[in-house]
Amino acid sequence: MKCMSIELKREFIERLREELPYAKVIVLNYEDVLVEIPPTKLRETVEIVQNRFKCLLRTCAASDEREMNKSFAMYYIFGNDSLGLNIIVKTMADSENPVLPSISDISFAADWCELEAYDLMGIRFSGRKLYRFILPPSWPEGLYPLRKDVKYPLRVKASVTGERIGLTREAEAQILVPLGPYHPALHEPEYFELLVEGERVVGLVYRGFHVHRGIEKIAEVKLTYDQIPFLAERICGICGFTHSTAYCQAVEKAAKIDTPERAQYIRSILLEIERIHSHLLWIGVVCHILGYDAGFMHLWRIRERVMVLAEKLTGSRKMYSINKIGGIRRDIDRDRVKEVQETLSKLKKEFMSIIDVITSVPEIVKRLKGTGILPRSEALKYAVVGPVARGSGLKRDVRKDYPYAAYREVSFDIPVYTEGDNLARFLVRVEEVKQSIAIIEQLLDKLPGGPICISRVSVPEGIIAVSATEAPRGENVHFIITGRGRPYRWRVRAPTYQNIPALNVMLKDTPLADAPITIASIDPCFSCTDRIIVVDVKTGRRRVLVSSVAGGVLSHG
């Protein structure tokens, strides 16, 4: 099977070379292929890769490579899920006047990362509207924080200003309903402005990035390879371990490190524990949003078992912090294995009985069924990931498509529902909890002996690698270019970043009452998506900056 897959990958790469004669195709490793092209061929290449090679855009990353080759670089990371192959399309932009053609009209998933590259790296994209996306309006013009010549820490004068979001009422009957930035239905600061006619949402605008933390910059200038897993884990308060795993895997791939088998197993076990507690949290939140607080409380009650389990295994309820380059730093002993098995057995029974009760509440089913629909075609267009994709009929799961850690060693199903509504996404997550329990049981049964970490790690410079993990919310991508002692470029793309734009489809022309549940149905994690806030390191004081320009308008065109 593995040989067949390698053969298919070879054939694929040969075809790529034939279809893109102008490109320099370099095989980086068993999973990543670098395709270097001139900027003039970018749009053509993207169309070919996307349409003929059936690849979906996973993310794109801008990089300041003026020190290396006197230009900026833009990396578009496409994935062929059926082969488990990343096609990294690289193109260069002039160092003085960095302009590239936009591909956001061909690939919707490129919309946000182009704006981010414009905002943080100063690369302009022709053929599309550009606007401040992440940085506040008071940020000085021409100062791009991710450029290498911008030193860290950098303090700029900031002012607090009001914000005018783009929507305007077209009729008297329409009402602008703000959802956020602080709102009972949103557990993190984000802003949705809904234009409502009667009870139907007829337009919306999303404005995010209120809590950007500058994680990528800190990693690129301050921390070392070994310190970054701690930072990566703090990207998200729910699924942090998946981030540190993705980061470590990216570095391990770049450095060609063979992580010990036992470490791979323990990573997978913890990733599944993280998925279970995240999904239990989410299902509880859904119950709360739908006014069923009894379900919310019971789910969070049984979730507590999982949190305690995580604490016993790692020493921490949430920030496990056991990942390091080349393995993990804490082992699991036999007593713990037994405890995990017993806890999971109880959890499974309780979970199923609670779910049976929840799905018997008529309002829950009525409000989830047929609401927030994301058709399969739209899901493909936005290249959505995780339960959102699987709820819309896309069988995408990094654990199967790009197997990592110990997922090759276990058998499990990927739940897929074709309805594309909130109920489908709910059921996907319910099924995933069951699958995760089964995965952990299998991993514990097969847990091999041996070391949990390799002793010496050496990371060569200038190597490109992409690593992805299946976070509870979907595909989590970490792109890395290695540097001296730390990454030269580290780009994180959280699943919510990929899924939020699809809310434009899911929320339009739906009842206002369904807006919170539809937003929640993507299980948004805004702290994953946002990565910069202005923090005074001396005083620890935080300043939240407010934009005065229109934010990220969800609609295209």
Place this chain on the structure above:
Amino acid sequence: MFRKEIVIPTNITFILILVPLYLVLTLLLTFFIILGIMGFRQICSLAFIIIMIIFTQGVFVVIPTLCSNPFSIVGSMREIALMIVNEVAVVVSLALLAFYVKSLNLVDITLLNYTPSYILLILLIMIAMYVLTGRIPFDIAEAEPELASGILIELSGPLLGLYIYGNLIKRFAVSLLTSFTLLAPLLNGFNTVLVVSISLISSILIWILHTMVAVVLARSRVDLAPTTLFKIFLGLIVVSVLLRYCGL
């Protein structure tokens, strides 16, 4: 809440009259129901209770409608949509009660027996009264997730306090009316003090029952709740009347 400052929503000074009025109306409603149970036939007829309920609900919904806050407006519109169905059911059910007992006096329903038509009527009253309490699944006017408390959003401090007390008193009044309607055939021949005492105690049980129902159900939606209620109410009314017509 009563120790905090009074904040009047923009341009609505007469909210200072409406909110206390709501509280007074709910108190009066409760008072008249108790008097009705006690058998004050002259002033506490079923017709009077119907009028009181309509007035109370009218003031309840007018307050948020006057606020310019979108959440408040959307919430009040939802409440009106629900009221259009539920108020009709309340009026019809109490009118049917009067028709079945052939009297406008509340205390006279103790003369009824648990006939199938009356049991359906009790069911109708119980549902309509439950909707009046504004509990889940019918709390759509103040649905927190999308409306951030909707009809309550512009109220704070003492005004919010009065409004909430008004709501609590209304809940007690409807619990009392429900419990009396439910137990009336059993109370025939009891002395007034005992009838009132049993009704008051059982109204606490009804309150607990309402709370339990709210716990096991989830929030409905403005397009679902009125249509579902309409179908249920219509069915109960028609069947009850038919059964009565058949002498059952």
